[in-house]
Amino acid sequence: MEIMVPHPWPSTPPEAEAIQNELRGRVEPAGSVTPRTVAGLDVSYAGDGGGDRARVAAAAVVLDAETLEVVAESVAVGTSDFPYVPGLFAFRELPTLVEALRGLDATPDLLVCDGYGLAHPRRFGLACHVGVITGLPTIGVAKTAFVGTYEQPGPKRGDRSPLLLDGVEVGRVLRTQDGVKPVFVSVGHRVGLDEACRLTLALAPRFRLPETTRRADRLSRDRLATV
């Protein structure tokens, strides 16, 4: 698919924050989302991923939203030149992730990101950034807590509790399987929170994480091992 990034890749945190503040106004509200295809995005690191200039592999795997079968996939290798800074996470993974997306034959109807969307210090996490850049509906599904406060949701699949930031629900803590740790769902671009949770559950019929994320994780990891 075609992607036009509306800004240069920053090399320092101040430059990155300025870009987030500029792009944050371009996030669009919920529209009607009934995806036929959904793409999962993920990035793997070689060696000490916490260091700068690490070798990375980014993957985009498109699944049929109904059958969860793989219909397309793309991987890109590169380096992450931006340091890992909580809140500026997008700038570390986006360059390679964009390359992976560009390698897809078809354009997915929805993108599922590994991280947060609006549940972010400046309300502009990775999922929002990917959404604004691609123009596609996006949601973020994170594995651990970042910002906001919440109560532990019930023990069953589907149980949820609001993720609050300054008294506003910026996301939801969602249990995708009975008795397993919940995931953190937040809206990225053009999708509502209720819809984001419904989609996340539909994409995770058997495991904790969405099938989209699991496929992208495996593909990016395998690519690093092969190069």
Place this chain on the structure above:
DNA sequence: GCGACAG
């Protein structure tokens, strides 16, 4: 001021 902090 100090600590916490998506991947």
Place this chain on the structure above:
DNA sequence: ATCTTGTCGC
């Protein structure tokens, strides 16, 4: 994120 042994469960 990645580095890692053994261990519990389907």
